[in-house]
Every structure is written in structure tokens, then in C-alpha cells.
Amino acid sequence: MTDTPKTSLATQLIARFGDTLSISTVRNETVAELAAADLIAVATALRDEPAFRFSELIDLCGIDYLGYGQTEWDTETVSGTGFSRGVEGEAQGRFDWAGRPRGGNRPRRFAAVIQLLSLEHNRRLRLRVFCADDSLPMVPSLTLVWPGVNWFEREAFDLYGIIFDGHPDLRRILTDYGFVGHPFRKDFPLIGNVEVRYDPLQKRVIYEPVSIEPRVLVPRTIRDDADLMQAKAEAADHWREN
Amino acid sequence: MQEIRNYTMNFGPQHPAAHGVLRLIMEMDGETIVRADPHVGLLHRGTEKLAESKPFNQSIGYMDRLDYVSMMCNEHAYVRSIETLLGIEAPERAQYIRTMFDEITRILNHLMWIGSNALDLGAMAVILYAFREREELMDVYEAVSGARMHATYYRPGGVYRDLPEQMSKYRESPWHKGADLKRINSWREGSMLDYLEAFTADFPSKVDEYEELLTTNRIWKQRTVGIGVISPELAQQWGMTGAMLRGSGVEWDLRKKQPYAKYAEMDFDIPVGVNGDCYDRYLVRVEEMRQSNRIIRQCVQWLKANPGPVMVKNFKVAPPSRVEMKEDMEAMIHHFKLFTEGYCVPAGETYCAVEAPKGEFGCYLVSDGANKPFRVHLRAPGFAHLSSMDTIVRGHMLADVVAMIGTYDLVFGEVDR
Numbered sequence: 001m002t003d004t005p006k007t008s009l010a011t012q013l014i015a016r017f018g019d020t021l022s023i024s025t026v027r028n029e030t031v032a033e034l035a036a037a038d039l040i041a042v043a044t045a046l047r048d049e050p051a052f053r054f055s056e057l058i059d060l061c062g063i064d065y066l067g068y069g070q071t072e073w074d075t076e077t078v079s080g081t082g083f084s085r086g087v088e089g090e091a092q093g094r095f096d097w098a099g100r101p102r103g104g105n106r107p108r109r110f111a112a113v114i115q116l117l118s119l120e121h122n123r124r125l126r127l128r129v130f131c132a133d134d135s136l137p138m139v140p141s142l143t144l145v146w147p148g149v150n151w152f153e154r155e156a157f158d159l160y161g162i163i164f165d166g167h168p169d170l171r172r173i174l175t176d177y178g179f180v181g182h183p184f185r186k187d188f189p190l191i192g193n194v195e196v197r198y199d200p201l202q203k204r205v206i207y208e209p210v211s212i213e214p215r216v217l218v219p220r221t222i223r224d225d226a227d228l229m230q231a232k233a234e235a236a237d238h239w240r241e242n
Numbered sequence: 243m244q245e246i247r248n249y250t251m252n253f254g255p256q257h258p259a260a261h262g263v264l265r266l267i268m269e270m271d272g273e274t275i276v277r278a279d280p281h282v283g284l285l286h287r288g289t290e291k292l293a294e295s296k297p298f299n300q301s302i303g304y305m306d307r308l309d310y311v312s313m314m315c316n317e318h319a320y321v322r323s324i325e326t327l328l329g330i331e332a333p334e335r336a337q338y339i340r341t342m343f344d345e346i347t348r349i350l351n352h353l354m355w356i357g358s359n360a361l362d363l364g365a366m367a368v369i370l371y372a373f374r375e376r377e378e379l380m381d382v383y384e385a386v387s388g389a390r391m392h393a394t395y396y397r398p399g400g401v402y403r404d405l406p407e408q409m410s411k412y413r414e415s416p417w418h419k420g421a422d423l424k425r426i427n428s429w430r431e432g433s434m435l436d437y438l439e440a441f442t443a444d445f446p447s448k449v450d451e452y453e454e455l456l457t458t459n460r461i462w463k464q465r466t467v468g469i470g471v472i473s474p475e476l477a478q479q480w481g482m483t484g485a486m487l488r489g490s491g492v493e494w495d496l497r498k499k500q501p502y503a504k505y506a507e508m509d510f511d512i513p514v515g516v517n518g519d520c521y522d523r524y525l526v527r528v529e530e531m532r533q534s535n536r537i538i539r540q541c542v543q544w545l546k547a548n549p550g551p552v553m554v555k556n557f558k559v560a561p562p563s564r565v566e567m568k569e570d571m572e573a574m575i576h577h578f579k580l581f582t583e584g585y586c587v588p589a590g591e592t593y594c595a596v597e598a599p600k601g602e603f604g605c606y607l608v609s610d611g612a613n614k615p616f617r618v619h620l621r622a623p624g625f626a627h628l629s630s631m632d633t634i635v636r637g638h639m640l641a642d643v644v645a646m647i648g649t650y651d652l653v654f655g656e657v658d659r
Contacts, residue, residue, distance in 0.1 A: 026590060027326060027590075027592065029592060029593065031591075055478040055479075056478050056481050056482075056483075057481050058481055058483075058595075058602065058604065058621060058626075059481075059593075059604060059606065059619070059621040061606060061619040061621075063608065063617050063619075064617075068610050068616060069589075069610045069611065071612065091295075091614075092291075092294045092295040092614070093295035113606065113619075115593050115604065115606065115621070119478065119492065119494055122499050122500065124593070126593060146479060146481065147479050147480060147633070148479055148480035148481035148482075148626055148629060148630065149481075150629055151625060151626070151628075151629035152625075152626075152629075155625075172283075173282060173283055174282065174283035174286040174658060174659070175283060175286065176283075183288065183291065184288075184290065184291050190291065190292070190295055216295060218296070218297050218582065218583060218584065218613070218614070219583075220612050220613065220614055221583060221586065221612060221613050222586060222610065222611045222612045222613075223586040223611075223613075
């Protein structure tokens with residue numbers, strides 16, 4: 001894990017793939033973003049070439065960037081105007097199906113994130129593929145490169161509606177038989193759409209529109225991490241003093 | 243000539259060998275499997291989505307309920323990913339406590355596995371013995387957190403509290419009194435660490451007992467040797483980790499290769515298999531129990547000698563003590579903010595994995611700087627393992643599917659999340 005700059009994974013990736021990947025390394029974790037069209041070729045090279053040998057695909061998951069960085073409680077203007085106690089927002093858990101946020105289309109909303117592991121070099125790499133089209137997110141399937149990705153792709157399809165082109169068996173996997181919608185999308189209500197119960201009159205299990213109210217106890221707040229920095233400095237002082 | 247067609251058989255979800263709620267649709271040619279299609283998700287609770295609507299700390303308890311026989315290892319992955327984004331590190335004593343409890347958890351998990359797997363394959367006795375030791379370790383969980391299973395003990399920045407000075411004792415009852423009561427309480431006179439020391443001294447002989455029942459047992463070998471053979475290449479293609487990968491002869495263990503907590507300081511060995519069949523994976527897991535026992539002993543020794551803090555002294559992340567709260571206004575405010583709003587984690591993303599008893603349990607965490615995670619994805623080893631079911635059981639007999647479910651060490655809390 002102690003790579004010199006010359007042998008570091010990022011350097012090797014840039015040397016091999018050039019502009020195909022946009023690479024960043026944060027906290028020793030290398031992340032490569034790439035276009036969906038390049039995915040299969042890059043993945044095959046990463047698996048087979050001796051410099052990389054990412055023999056295992058550890059994980060693939062979907063992600064929905066709708067509402068990224070949105071806050072429900074403005075803390076910036078606190079000192080000037082005081083706190084606003086009315087919480088407004090459309091974040092997770094605050095809406096039902098009728099009131100779901102609409103028209104929140106942002107460019108590059110959906111992405112598939114892949115975690116690779118090389119046993120030979122003891123290294124990890126994260127790939128991120130953004131879907132070009134918001135309304136029909138599509139990514140090529142990796143099932144021919146790593147067969148183990150099969151269920152992970154099914155899961156991302158089920159929960160986010162990302163379509164994996166070329167997948168042999170793209171069925172829902174975690175949700176109920178006959179489920180409608182993609183529940184992990186940020187515009188899908190946390191309370192869901194339907195609830196299930198046994199009806200003694202009809203003597204069978206029935207589906208009904210959900211009856212619980214959306215409720216969130218803690219507003220979503222983004223604070224500057226200056227707070228944290230200060231606390232860290234204070235903690236360091238504390239240790240020095242004692 | 244008479245026309246013979248394959249028939250389809252449904253297995254589970256209400257079947258004792260389904261280890262929870264696995265539903266398998268199998269296409270059979272006589273008693274041979276032609277195709278197996280596992281249906282999962284019957285225990286799907288949307289843990290990852292729930293976590294997005296709560297402050298970071300409130301989701302730690304959900305982690306226990308994923309793989310509900312290796313609770314603290316799940317917490318460890320989640321807590322570690324938060325710590326990575328916050329850029330904080332738990333104090334040394336907390337790291338040792340985590341290492342120790344990860345290994346206690348591994349033994350708990352493997353005891354559950356050895357008992358239920360043997361039960362699936364027709365050996366009734368093992369589960370009775372395994373649960374005897376499991377109960378002893380459950381008491382340690384209870385002593386430290388108040389809960390036997392869902393502990394919520396690890397916190398970003400350390401662990402919830404220091405190890406207790408005493409163990410709970412059995413009280414006199416019509417069934418336990420006099421000399422008998424004294425005997426069952428004999429380990430419990432001292433602190434929790436004394437109790438664990440007594441346990442680790444005793445445990446290897448208990449593992450010998452399980453081995454006595456199984457390792458050379460003719461029926462056990464007939465059911466497991468040569469069944470579900472997985473080559474190293476196949477294991478890597480299907481993203482296998484943990485004992486599934488080591489059983490195939492690949493020496494890969496995150497505790498050695500990418501050490502976290504205090505594993506770098508521990509002296510232990512990594513057992514690997516040769517043939518990659520169910521029997522080798524059994525041997526690997528049994529040896530892992532002995533190695534875990536060794537690690538616990540080392541941790542106990544260190545923890546006895548080195549008292550110290552178990553939580554970072556950073557009030558933006560960890561709550562101040564009750565005493566401080568009552569003397570210091572600032573501490574009071576910190577406490578209030580921490581429990582009403584939580585802490586904000588700097589924007590960024592990370593993937594942190596631990597070697598859970600079942601394999602690599604990872605947490606991919608994305609934060610946009612808020613007090614709630616933007617996205618949490620939990621990488622469950624069982625999910626990857628089970629997906630290979632169809633490839634591996636083709637051509638096996640129906641009864642071997644049960645052996646396979648056992649050797650995958652499935653728990654549906656983590657597969658379905």
C-alpha cells in the first residue's frame with residue numbers, strides 16, 4: 001500500500017489510459033471517472049493487464065445525485081437574522097408520492113459506482129460511470145468481464161432503475177414481486193406507496209395506499225467543517241495539556 | 243418411448259435449511275439440479291435508504307441488524323467509513339477493544355455456523371454444544387453494551403464506554419444452588435477481562451469437542467468432501483471473499499493484507515484450504531476459531547495492562563461526560579447539538595472494508611457535508627456468494643444444495659439489507 005509516486009496506481013492509469021479516465025486520489029483511495037462507452041474496454045484491460053490485475057469486482061452500486069448538497073436549514077445567515085425554525089425542504093422522508101420533487105432533472109443524475117480489488121497488487125480502485133440520459137439511465141453490463149457483477153447490477157436496476165445493457169437476466173432482486181418504481185431514487189418517498197395487510201373479509205393479503213404520514217425528526221443541515229477543524233485543534237491542545 | 247421432462251421445485255422461504263428466508267426455484271432432472279434460481283429480498287428493509295434520512299449515529303444500530311450473527315463487525319465497517327471522512331482516529335485502547343470484539347464476534351458467528359450447518363447435514367448434537375459457548379460470549383456482549391445481540395457499541399471516535407469491572411452473576415434458583423451455583427459463577431468473580439481470560443483458556447478444548455464430532459465423522463465427510471468445489475479462479479470471478487476464498491487456497495485476509503484497528507500488532511495465522519470444497523471451508527473456519535481465540539488472549543493482556551480513554555476528546559463528534567455537562571455550559575450545548583442535530587461530515591466519499599466472519603463487509607459512504615449521509619451502500623459478502631449458487635450447484639444433487647447453503651454461511655439480514 002506504500003506506493004511511490006512513480007508506481008502509484010494513478011500514475012499507471014494515466015500512462016495507460018490517458019484521457020479516457022479522469023482520475024483523482026483522495027486519502028489513498030483512487031477514483032476514476034469514465035464514460036459509459038469506454039467501460040467494457042477499460043474493465044477488460046484492468047482485469048487482464050499485469051500492471052493492474054483487478055481480478056475481483058467487490059461491489060457495484062447505483063447512486064442518485066438528485067438533491068446533492070441541498071440543505072433544509074439555512075445556517076449561513078444565522079448571525080444576521082437569527083434561526084429560521086420553519087424547516088422547508090424536499091429531502092429524504094419529507095414527501096409522499098403525490099408531493100414528490102419533480103422537474104429536479106440535473107445533468108448526470110445517476111451513476112454506477114464500482115469497487116475493484118486486485119489480490120495480486122493488494123490495491124483497490126473505484127470506477128464511476130455517469131449515465132448520459134436522466135430519463136433512461138443506461139450503462140453497459142460487466143457480466144462478461146466479472147460474472148459476479150450479475151446480482152449487483154440487478155440490485156442497481158431494481159433500486160435505481162439503471163439499465164445494464166447486455167445483462168442476461170435483468171430482473172428485480174430485492175423488492176417485492178410486482179413492485180412498481182425504483183425505491184432508492186431520491187424522489188421516491190421514504191414511506192413508500194403501498195402497504196400490505198391480511199384482510200379477514202376477503203381472506204387474502206391485500207395492497208392499499210400507504211396510510212402513514214411522512215415525518216422527519218432532524219432537519220438536514222450542512223455546516224462548514226470549520227467547526228470540526230476547531231474542535232480538532234482544541235482536542236490536540238487538550239492532549240498536550242494533560 | 244416415454245417422454246421425461248425436467249420439473250421445477252420450490253425450496254423455501256419457510257424451510258429450516260433455508261437459513262432464514264431464501265427461496266430457491268430449482269429445475270430438476272430427477273434428483274440432479276439443472277438450474278437454481280435463488281429469490282432473495284424477502285427480508286429487504288431498505289437499510290441504506292433509511293440511513294439517508296437520519297443523522298449518522300442513529301444508523302449504527304441498523305448495522306447490527308444486517309448480519310445479525312456478526313453484529314459488531316458490521317458496525318466496525320460503518321464507523322470506520324465515518325471516521326475516515328471525518329479524519330479522526332479512535333484512541334489506542336478503543337482500537338484494541340474493537341479488535342477484541344471483532345474476534346469475539348467471529349467466534350460467535352462461526353459457532354452459529356458450525357451448529358446450523360451440522361444440523362442441516364444431519365448432525366444434531368453440534369448445535370447444542372456450540373450454543374453453550376455462544377451463550378458465554380453473549381454475556382460479554384451484554385456486559386459491555388447491555389444488549390445480547392444488537393449492541394450499538396462502536397461509535398465514530400471510539401467505543402461507547404470502557405469495559406465493565408464486573409460480570410453479572412447467576413442468582414440462586416431451584417435449579418442452581420450451593421456448589422453448583424458456585425461452579426457456574428466461578429469465572430464471574432473478577433472483571434470482564436478476567437472472565438474472557440478464563441474463556442480463552444477453556445475454549446480450545448471446546449473446539450476439540452466439535453472437531454471430535456465432525457472432522458473424522460464418516461457421514462460428515464461423505465456430505466462435504468468433494469461437494470461444491472470452487473477453483474481459485476472461479477472464486478475471484480464471483481467476487482468471493484473470506485473463508486469462501488481461503489477455502490480455495492487463496493491466502494487473502496484483510497486483517498493481514500490491509501490491516502485496520504490493531505491487527506497489525508497481533509500474532510495470528512491465516513488458514514487456507516486446498517481443494518476448495520465444503521470440507522476444506524469447514525476446516526478453515528474451525529481453525530479461524532482457534533486463531534480468533536489467540537487474538538482475544540493478546541488483546542486481553544494488553545487491555546489489562548493499559549488503561550486509557552476509549553473515545554476521542556472531540557465534542558463535535560463524541561458527547562461530553564455527564565459530569566462535565568453539569569459543570570460546563572459549553573459541554574451542555576455540545577451535548578444538545580450532538581443529540582438533536584448530530585455532526586456534519588465533510589463532503590467526500592470513501593469505501594472502508596473489514597474482514598467480517600463471512601468475508602469482506604464494506605461500507606461505501608458518500609457525504610455532501612450534511613449531518614446525514616447522502617448515500618450509504620453496504621457491501622455484504624453473502625450477497626456476492628449467493629449469486630454464484632446457480633453456477634456451482636449445477637449437476638449436484640438436491641441434498642448438496644443444503645450443504646452449499648450451509649457452507650456459504652448465509653444470513654439474510656445482510657443479503658437483503
